Amino acid sequence: MNNINSSDVIVFVCAGLLIILLLFGFILFFIISYRHKQKDFNLLQTQKQKIDEQKVALETTLKELKETQDQLIQNEKMASLGELTAGIAHEIQNPLNFVNNFSDINIELADELALAIQKPINERNVQDEESIINIFKENEDKINHHGKRAAAIVKSMLQHSRNNTGTKEPTSINALCDEYSRLSYHGLRAKDKTFNATLETSFDPSIGLININAQDIGRVLLNLLTNAFYATNEKKKTVGENYLPTVKISTKNLENKIEIRVEDNGTGIPETIKNKIFQPFFTTKPTGQGTGLGLSLSFDLIKAQGGQLHLQSKEGMGTTFIIILPS
Amino acid sequence: MKILVVDDEQDVKTLFEQRFRKEIKNGEIILAFAFSGEEALEFMNANEHEAVLILSDINMPGMSGLELLKHIKEKFEKPPPIVMMITAYGDKDNYNEAIKLGADDFLTKPVDFIALKEKLKTKTQ
Numbered sequence: 053m054n055n056i057n058s059s060d061v062i063v064f065v066c067a068g069l070l071i072i073l074l075l076f077g078f079i080l081f082f083i084i085s086y087r088h089k090q091k092d093f094n095l096l097q098t099q100k101q102k103i104d105e106q107k108v109a110l111e112t113t114l115k116e117l118k119e120t121q122d123q124l125i126q127n128e129k130m131a132s133l134g135e136l137t138a139g140i141a142h143e144i145q146n147p148l149n150f151v152n153n154f155s156d157i158n159i160e161l162a163d164e165l166a167l168a169i170q171k172p173i174n175e176r177n178v179q180d181e182e183s184i185i186n187i188f189k190e191n192e193d194k195i196n197h198h199g200k201r202a203a204a205i206v207k208s209m210l211q212h213s214r215n216n217t218g219t220k221e222p223t224s225i226n227a228l229c230d231e232y233s234r235l236s237y238h239g240l241r242a243k244d245k246t247f248n249a250t251l252e253t254s255f256d257p258s259i260g261l262i263n264i265n266a267q268d269i270g271r272v273l274l275n276l277l278t279n280a281f282y283a284t285n286e287k288k289k290t291v292g293e294n295y296l297p298t299v300k301i302s303t304k305n306l307e308n309k310i311e312i313r314v315e316d317n318g319t320g321i322p323e324t325i326k327n328k329i330f331q332p333f334f335t336t337k338p339t340g341q342g343t344g345l346g347l348s349l350s351f352d353l354i355k356a357q358g359g360q361l362h363l364q365s366k367e368g369m370g371t372t373f374i375i376i377l378p379s
Numbered sequence: 380m381k382i383l384v385v386d387d388e389q390d391v392k393t394l395f396e397q398r399f400r401k402e403i404k405n406g407e408i409i410l411a412f413a414f415s416g417e418e419a420l421e422f423m424n425a426n427e428h429e430a431v432l433i434l435s436d437i438n439m440p441g442m443s444g445l446e447l448l449k450h451i452k453e454k455f456e457k458p459p460p461i462v463m464m465i466t467a468y469g470d471k472d473n474y475n476e477a478i479k480l481g482a483d484d485f486l487t488k489p490v491d492f493i494a495l496k497e498k499l500k501t502k503t504q
Contacts, residue, residue: 142438142467149489150390157397187397194390241438242468248443 128345142238143205147198154191154198161188205231220357222261223269225303225310225377229255232270233301236277240285249284249297258305262379264357269377272350272361276314276373277301279346282337283318283371305379312375321365329363380499381409385419385435385447386465398492408499416442420450423460430460432502434486437466437473445476452481461502465490 165184237251284297300315328334330351335344354361365371392412402408413419437444463484464477
């Protein structure tokens, strides 16, 4: 032991000190890294919480967006009903005028007949009396016909505003096309007095009843027709006097399918936007005039019936929309 | 007096024939009908001097009543037929336009036939 010299002691002490220092360093490193980890963990925790909150917020927004979309679609339906109102008023007014007029006449005829049959037998004119009775009956038929016409218009109006029940019923496509072309024509006429267009119809009589959701197809027809009239109206503003705005609606019986064409000689659709027009919210109308949902909704409604909606258009020449429905 | 009634509703014919049944029977009035502006012009070309009075609807597909009025007032000078316009929309624009184009009177649907008969008497006297 006496061999241990002082330099050795210094070495040992130094080594011991180094070890202690290292140990201390390790401990310090661990403490610091633990603190870091703790901090990271806390950070992660707060981040996770934030993400959770954002997720909830996003879900709420998505739900709100879906609700807004539903609301917009419903608004679109109601807006198109609003556009119809003037047309409906006109279409109901006409048959009601006939009902009122023919029933007035029948009151007069009944009075006339009452007077006639009170005459002494030798003064009575049976032929005249029979003629009055015949006219009376004819008028009654007219009253009946026009009353039913008005009722049918009210019925289709109610169907239009009602929420989609998804029921398919055997429907006369030709009658539906005729009804909606009249409604949209008179709607536009009533709204813009300066406007006039020729409405041509050509219905294939061999089309019988087709099993479809009439109110949905009606909605599509209304949309396509309103667009068609709008396109001719726009063209008239630029072309002027010599232009004859014409909208044509026609039906055709194809094998296992039926085709409805809505044709106009209006402004046409430029190539560049042809692939956009069925997208929701796409519109070329000035702000506030179109929702951009009409054609997108139409496309979906036709698809839901197992049909197709096609477009043919040439800028400046006109547009044709073709509906294909399974029969 | 021959009256040409122009309206795209077919039953207007029956209605007028009935409303003027007595006048027709007495021979006071002869009614003719056209179901479009184009048809009315054809009738006018074929029977120029016959129709004294024209009663026309304004809202018709194709040639509107106002266009018909313009043609009639431009083309048929002697004798100038009396033209009365009828519309379901009794708005100012239509009224002003009709008067500007030379319409002799302006009626609103539903037509008041008693008032119309009074007007016919005064117009043709």
